[in-house]
Amino acid sequence: MQAxxxxxxxxxxxxxxxxxxxxxxxxxxxxxxxxxxxxGPGTAAPPDAEVGIVVRGSDEGPxxxxxxxxxxxxxxxxxxxWLRQIGVNSDEARIGSASVQVLHLxxxxxxxxxxxxxxxxxxxxxxxxxxxxxxxxxxxxxxxxSVLSEMTCATAAGRMLVETSSxxxxxxxxxxxxxxxxxxxxxxxxxxxxxxxxxxxxxxIEEHLAEDITVADLANVACLSIFHFTRAFAAAxxxxxxxxxxxRRLENAKAMIATGRASLCEIALDCRFSxxxxxxxxxxxxxxMTPAEYRRTLR
Numbered sequence: 001m002q003a004x005x006x007x008x009x010x011x012x013x014x015x016x017x018x019x020x021x022x023x024x025x026x027x028x029x030x031x032x033x034x035x036x037x038x039x040g041p042g043t044a045a046p047p048d049a050e051v052g053i054v055v056r057g058s059d060e061g062p063x064x065x066x067x068x069x070x071x072x073x074x075x076x077x078x079x080x081x082w083l084r085q086i087g088v089n090s091d092e093a094r095i096g097s098a099s100v101q102v103l104h105l106x107x108x109x110x111x112x113x114x115x116x117x118x119x120x121x122x123x124x125x126x127x128x129x130x131x132x133x134x135x136x137x138x139x140x141x142x143x144x145x146s147v148l149s150e151m152t153c154a155t156a157a158g159r160m161l162v163e164t165s166s167x168x169x170x171x172x173x174x175x176x177x178x179x180x181x182x183x184x185x186x187x188x189x190x191x192x193x194x195x196x197x198x199x200x201x202x203x204x205i206e207e208h209l210a211e212d213i214t215v216a217d218l219a220n221v222a223c224l225s226i227f228h229f230t231r232a233f234a235a236a237x238x239x240x241x242x243x244x245x246x247x248r249r250l251e252n253a254k255a256m257i258a259t260g261r262a263s264l265c266e267i268a269l270d271c272r273f274s275x276x277x278x279x280x281x282x283x284x285x286x287x288x289m290t291p292a293e294y295r296r297t298l299r
Contacts, residue, residue, distance in 0.1 A: 017101070018151050024159055028166035029106040030147050037061070037098050048106040049129055049173060052082035053144035055103050061096020065133060074134025076100045079141050083177055085129040103144050111170045115227070128179040137176065143169050167227070193232035197222045201233065205245055209252055210270060215241050250286050253279070257295050264291050 018032040057078035064073040150158040219229035233241045249271045256267045268279035
């Protein structure tokens with residue numbers, strides 16, 4: 001389902017510059033607005049968590065907001081961030097600068113719910129996000145800039161990028177900007193990576209070492225979401241799935257070197273390395289010697 005949002009009454013004096021309404025995004029809504037000096041009325045509790053990222057700031061005057069009877073104020077410098085939690089009214093807002101451009105990102109509750117299900121956490125953290133003014137968070141800022149770039153010039157992989165970014169944004173809000181913090185539930189997940197699932201995944205890896213294997217492929221074999229599978233696999237094997245796959249390819253390469261029947265270039269390509277030089281770098285990191293040096297030790 002495409003995420004759409006009508007003209008926001010919270011910003012009646014702003015100018016809408018760009019919107020994600022027609023981009024087909026399903027887990028995040030975004031708009032870019034130019035805000036002018038003045039005062040705005042209070043608004044009802046929002047259904048989504050809102051993140052405002054100042055992409056073109058000003059030092060002329062602060063932005064002041066009244067929330068739950070308390071005033072909060074900060075200067076809208078470029079890169080500063082405003083956070084508004086789900087279900088909290090905003091009483092009043094005052095903008096002291098002549099022109100400020102802000103990227104507004106709206107994260108639906110469903111995104112938080114998905115994270116809670118995947119990681120077996122006890123509650124949806126969206127309503128507990130701290131209302132904050134002018135905070136600095138480089139990770140959120142970089143997520144916003146990536147989303148803004150996609151709004152400005154849409155790409156074929158843009159929807160994938162934005163939907164992944166919405167999960168990372170929700171995770172960052174829950175991890176670093178929650179009032180209560182997250183406490184892992186003592187109840188075991190119903191989607192554990194049991195021996196049967198693990199055996200299927202390891203067998204699949206062995207049978208497809210000569211192919212490109214994605215984490216999504218492995219998650220499908222395990223019948224789990226990508227996020228839960230990655231966490232469960234790492235807990236079971238001690239390394240994340242992509243690293244395990246790389247280790248198995250290097251072990252396969254060592255066996256091929258030992259037979260002496262193929263050139264190092266052929267072995268690199270058979271083991272799905274992009275070039276012999278990338279194969280040599282990975283082999284040296286893992287073993288402390290180059291493939292050629294390893295071959296000489298076997299003679």
